[in-house]
Amino acid sequence: MSTAQLPTPTPAPIARYRFRRPRIASAWRQPLAVIGIVLAATWIVVAILAPVLAPDDPLGQNAAPLTPPGSDHLFGTDELGRDVLSRVLFGARLSIPLALLLVGLALFVGATLGAIAGYFGGLIDSIVMRGADLVFAFPAIILAMVVTAVLGPSIRNAVLALVVVSWPAYARVVRGLVLSIGQTEYVTATRLLGASARRALVRDVLPNVAGPVLVLATLDLGNAVLLLSGLSFLGLGAQPPQPEWGAGVAEGIQYFQFWWIGTFPGLAIFTVVLAFNFLGDSLRDILDPQSSWRAGGEGE
C-alpha cells in the first residue's frame, strides 16, 4: 500500500462560493413587493409632478360646486367648486414629504436616544426607556391630539406631535440591537484588538443596526401618512384651504351624499399606506438572510 509514487497534493484553491448578496431581482418574484414598489414610485412621481399633472388649480374655485365625476372633472368637484383630482394630486406634495420628514426626525431622535441608552446602560438607559414606555402607554393618535391641542392646530405642530409619539419605536429597536450586537463575539474581538467601546459601536454595531431600522422606517412611512391625515381629519393638522387628504375625507363626511369628495382622498391614503407596508415587508425579507435566500441552500 505504498503511496510514494502518487502525485503530491497541491494546495486546493479557496472555494468559489457563489456570492449571494441580496439581489433586487429577487424582490420581483414577490408580487406584493412589485405592487409596493409601483404604487410608491407612482405617488412619488405624482408628488414631484403635481403642477404638471393636475388639470386645475387645487385652490381655484373655478367650476360648478359639487359636480359629479365626469369627463370635465374626473373626480368631480367639491362644495366650493375645486377640482378633487387636482386636490388629491397636490395632496401628495403635502403628505409624502411631511411623512418623510416626520419619519426622518423620529428616526434621528429615537435612534440617537436608543443608541445612547444601549451604550451607556444603567441610569441613562432607565430614564430613556421609561420615557419611551410612557409614550407607548398612550394610544398614538390620542397623545398626538393632546400635543397639537397644546401647541395649536397647524400642519407643523402636527408633525412635531407625531415625532413625539413615533420616536420610542426606534429607540426601543436600536437599543435592543446595540445591546445584543454589543454582546457578539465580533465586537468582543474588535475590543480585544484595542478598539474603544465607542469605536466598536461606530464601526461594528451601528452598521448592523441600519438594516432593521430601515425596515421599520419604511413600514412607519405608511403609518405616518395615516396619522397625519388622521390629525388633519380631526382639524388639528392641515388647515383650510390646504389640499390635505385627511382634511379632504373630513369634508367628504359633511357632504356625505356627494361621495366623490371624501372617497378619492381616502383612496389616496389607502394606497400610500399599502405601498409602504408592502415595501417594508419585502425589504425585511430581502435583508433577513434567514427568511428568503437561505432555504435549502447548503444541502443539510
Place this chain on the structure above:
Amino acid sequence: MTLLEVEGLRVKIRTEGGEVTIVDGVDYAVEPGQVFGVAGESGSGKTISVLALLRLLPRGATTSGRALYGGRDLLRLSGRALRRVRGRELAMVFQDPLTSLHPMMTIGRQLSEHVRIHEGLSRRAALARASELLAEVRIPDPKRALEAFPHQFSGGMRQRVAIAGALATRPKLLIADEPTTALDVTVQAGILRLLDRLRRESGLSVILITHDLGVMSSIADHVSVFYAGRIVESGPPPELLSAPRHPYTRALLDALPHPEAEGRGELQAIRGLPPSPRNRPPGCAFHPRCAYATEASLEQVPLLRPVGERRLLACHVDPFAPGP
C-alpha cells in the same frame, strides 16, 4: 429478513437557483437488531437521505426511488398509513433533544399522552408505562422525573428522555441524527451504551447518523460513508475503519488525531472543500480532492460494487486494494 431496503433514493430540492440534487441514488438495507451507521461530513446529504424516509423534507423537495419497509414503499405511503408507520414503527431522535420535547409540559404528561394515543391505555396505566420507559433509559428516580420539565434536565438526560419518548410506541426502527454530537464524551458514552443495550435486549434497529467515526466504530454493525449525496464505501466497521478502500474514507480517518499515535505528526487534512450540491464535480465527486484520481474518475460516476464480503466500494481506481 431485511427490515428496510432503500433502492435508488434520490432527493431533489427546488431552490431559487434551480433544482439541486441533494441525494443522488442511494441504496442500502437495514437488518433487524442492527445499528446502521450513516457517516459523512456536513453537506454530504446523509441527513436528508434519512429524513426522506420519514417524508420530513423541506418544501419543494421531490423524492424518487423506493424504500421498502414491511412490504410497503415508505416513499409512496400517504395520509393515515404514513402517519401510522411514522408514529408507531419508525421513531426519530435529533441532535438537540429540545426540538422533540415540549418546554411547557411535564415529562410525564408528554410521555403518557404519547403512550395513550398509541396504546389506548388509561391515564394511570399510561403514567406507569411512562415511568417504565424512563427507567428503561436509566433516568434516575423515574417517578420524580415524571413531574419535571425538560429544562430541568441536563443535555444528556434530555437526550435519554427524548429516546424514551421515541421508544414509547415500541418502534422497530429508531433513526438517531447526531444524537451525541452536542454531548460531552462521558455522557456520549452513556447514550451509546444505552443504544447498544436496546439493540441487544429488544432487537431495535437503529439508523445512526453521525460525522464521528469514533462513535461509528464503537457501536455500528455496518457503516455507509456518504460523500456529495452518494455512498462511496460501506462495510462493517472493523474492516472498513482498519482498512478503508475509498480514498475519501482513508482521508477522513487520516484527518483524525489518532489516539495511539506516539509521534506529533501533522494531521493529514483533506485538501479543498466538500462541493456544494449546486455544483458537484462530474464523474467521481471526490476527484478534485483525490490524489489518486484518473481519467475515468473525471468522466464516469463510479458505481457502488461489492469488494469482498459485505463490503461495497465506489471507486474506479481502488488504490488500497489488498495486494495479491
Place this chain on the structure above:
Amino acid sequence: MSLLEVHDLEVAYRRQGVEVRAVVGASLSLERGKIAGLVGESGCGKSSLARAVVGLVEPAAGEIVFDGTALSPLGRGARPRHETRLQMVFQNPYSSLNPRRTIGSQIGDGLRLGGGGERGARRRSVGELLEQVGLPSSAAGRFPHQFSGGQRQRVAIARALSVDPSVIVLDEPLSSLDASAQAQVANLLVGLARELDLALLLISHDLAIVRHIADRVFVMYLGQIVEEGPTREVWAAPQHPYTEALIAAIPHADGSGTLPEALPGEVPDPASPPPGCRFHPRCPHVFDRCPTEVPPLYELGAGRASACFLRDPLGPVREPTTIHEGVR
C-alpha cells in the same frame, strides 16, 4: 518567567439572584512557543476561565499577570497597547466575524489600532497575514459568508495575529468544524506556536485533538483544575480519577467495536457543588476523606500535579481516620 500567569483565579456570576462560582481558585501558566490544553466537560467553567484570562470578565479573586504586569479588565476605553498582545479566538466562526465588513477590513483593524512605535517595524499587511494562515491575499475583499467554517476560523486567527500577539486564548476553536477542517486548523495552530513563538491556551472538550497538539494539559472539573502535566505523561498515566474517566470515554475510530466507558452521574450544578472533593459523587475510588476535605493540588514532580487524596504524599488515609456515616 512565564508569559502569562494565572494565580488562584475565581470567577463568579449571579444567576437568578444566586451566586455561581464558575471558577474556584484555578492557577496556570503559559510559556512561549508552547500549546497548553484545557479540557473538561461543559459546565466545568473552562469558558469562564478563558474570558477572565483575557480580561473580558473581572475575576472575583486572584490575579492574572501578563508579561510581568497585572492585567486590568477591559473597560469602555481602548485597551492599553501592550495588553492587546493578549488575544482570543472564539468557538463559532460564524458569529465571531462581522457579517457586513470585508475580512480585510476586519483584519486591518488590528493593524491600524496596534500600529506605531517599535511594533510598527513588525507590522505586516493584511495580505501577509492571510497568507500566514493559508488563505490567498486576494481573499481580503470578500465577506465572511463567502468562506467555509474552517476558512472563517483562519480569518479569525489572522485577525488575532494582526496585533502581533504573544498569547492567544482559543475557546473551542475546532469544535464546530468538520474533521478535515479541524485537522487543517490544528496544524496551523501548531505551526504558529512554533514559528511565532506564541503561547497558546487551547480550550476544548475534544481530548483527542488536545492530546495531539498540546504540550501541557490542564484538566478542569466543576471550576477547579484537578490535574495538570505534560500531555503525553498525563495520557499515559492519569493521576486523577476524573482524567482517567475522560480518557476512557473517548471512542476510537479503529473499528475495534469496543464501547467507551461511561462516567456515572452528571456534572453537578456549579451553584451548589458537592462538599469536599467536587468529584467524589461520581468517583469510583471515593473513600471517607473525599466528602469532607477539599483536596489541594498535590505536586507530583516532573511538572505534574493532581488534586486527589490518592496522590497525597503523606498517604491517602490519615490517622486517625474518622468514619463518616452514609459514605459509600
